[in-house]
Amino acid sequence: MTLEGLGDWVRSHCCGTLRREHAGQTLTLMGWVDGRRDHGGLVFVDLRDRTGVVQVVFDPARGPQAFRIAEMLRNESVVAVRGVLTERTPDTVNLNIATGEVELVAREARVLNRSRPLPFALDGAQEVAEATRLKYRYLDLRRPEVQRRFIFRHRLAKAVRDYLDSEGFIELETPFLTRSTPEGARDYLVPSRVNPGKFYALPQSPQLFKQLFMVSGFDRYFQIVRCFRDEDLRADRQPEFTQIDLEMSFARPEDVMRVTEGILRVACSLAGVEFPETVRRLTYDEAIARYGIDRPDLRFGLELSDVSAAVRTTEFKVFRAALDAGGMVKVLRLPQGERLSRRELDALPEVVAPFGAKGVAWVRVQSDGWQSPIAKFLSAPEKAAIEQACGAQIGDLLLFVADSPKVVNESLAHLRLHLAHQLELIPSNRWEFVWITDFPLVEWDDEEKRYVAVHHPFTSPREEDWDRLDADPAGVKALAYDIVLNGTELGGGSIRIHRPDIQEKVFRLLGIGEEEARQKFGFLLDALGYGAPPHGGIALGFDRLVMLLTGAQSLRDVIAFPKTQKAVCPLTDAPSEVDAKQLRELGIKLAT
């Protein structure tokens, strides 16, 4: 089969756009052979480009040259065809495709390129292993349903830019080769040839640079920007990912939240998803109290209740021990949950074991009292107080975990999700956005024996808490907020510290000494000293947003060339070893 060049041929139309009103025109189409039906004396080819598929008829009587070409075509051959677009006769119309009322009768054809047999079919008839699809990602990306997601991603990025532009935001770029900073995720390091022994770090986020833009007076900054974190991967975590990053001056949390809601409203409208008039809000404390987690999935109920007070004086050893150790007892109430079988109940401890819970006590609330292994250990007033505390109704199942607050909340939060999945309580067409606010500024890290920032070290405490930083750090609330969708954290942000004295105070609280602060963040402290305005912002996970709105199961589905769980690119086999010469130039010697 001889290949030909384009010559003077110019594509006149795209395949998927052709309709009855184009009939009669002479067209030049170019694309891939999506399928071929060879009847010997007549050949049909489905010609595909980004816009869709159209049927081309190769008939020796109407296009002898084209017919000879058609006999040699194979799937995914690249071909140019010239002919007359013709209305199909009523009995040959195909309503399954958008162009099914017409077909191109080929007069001339040119084979522009051939294709070896594909490693997997592109028709989606059978599910192909992801590893295979990623190795040949350029083929996987030919599939219309895969392209759909990336076209959506493009449209969303454009809509976000347009919206933020209309709100007065300026898109500014920040360096990828930057400084490694302490705290947070592991950095990807880039050695400097010009400065042997020194390294750049790829940014985990443009956090400090966007604050500097505020000091510069740009007032409102945004960027759709790649970020890098060298941590282990998950379905919703890739080592490089994209954020919608923004920062605004003279802003209160309200202002950042309003703009964020504007972005999400645009995104939802693009995806045909309903966006609420006002987004719900929960304080961090409330979220933990009711759901045990700071990113609750609000598509279903199953709330938690603290029953510690109801059993304050109990003799029941399991509860007693937890309370005496400064812990708590909480209940997950499963309405109509008594139908859970004994076997299903027996499986529950396994669900919470990874979170440290030693067990799950269960109670079936029945008209004649409690059916439960722990019923005999609790007094009637205690039972009544528990029912009161969690609003128990007859027919409910109550699930108890008693332990430290951390173990209780993590266990029950997980159990809540587990049961919702198992009992299919999660409506797939609900979109529950919620703001989580009033995060603590810091929390005690037992391993490091110091306070660590819950959000990051530049987050501002509430103004009314400025004086409590020394006396009661754990009680200080931050001006920080997370936006959560269906139990996934879409993004988070905060009002930043804009005064050097407060920033130094927070560094001290985090155990970052004066010298270390000077050395690592000197430029920030300097900048804050030159008239930094109050400012704050947020970063939204762009890939996660695309994933949720397109119904994709994994971030890999919305990233064109993603990494596997071992952070390998199956297409290029990166990361790879490098020449000894490259290492020598960099002054690097491998330890292994």
Add this chain to the structure above:
RNA sequence: GGGGUGGUAGUUCAGCACGGUUAGAACGCCGGCCUGUCACGUCGGAGGUCGCGGGUUCAAGUCCCGUCCACCCCGCCA
């Protein structure tokens, strides 16, 4: 680092519990026939390091041990 699932033809899978002729199917691929198909039809054909290494056995795709890879989860991800 830990727990779980999977790995057999180009692809998707069966075969494995209970070891035993030449490892099957569908789709795809190659060749023949076919002028209205659109999951075209039809006749024929090729195609396998059963992930890899070791062990048990007269005999291993099948049993045992190790290991690699992919995926899900925990740790980790301010």
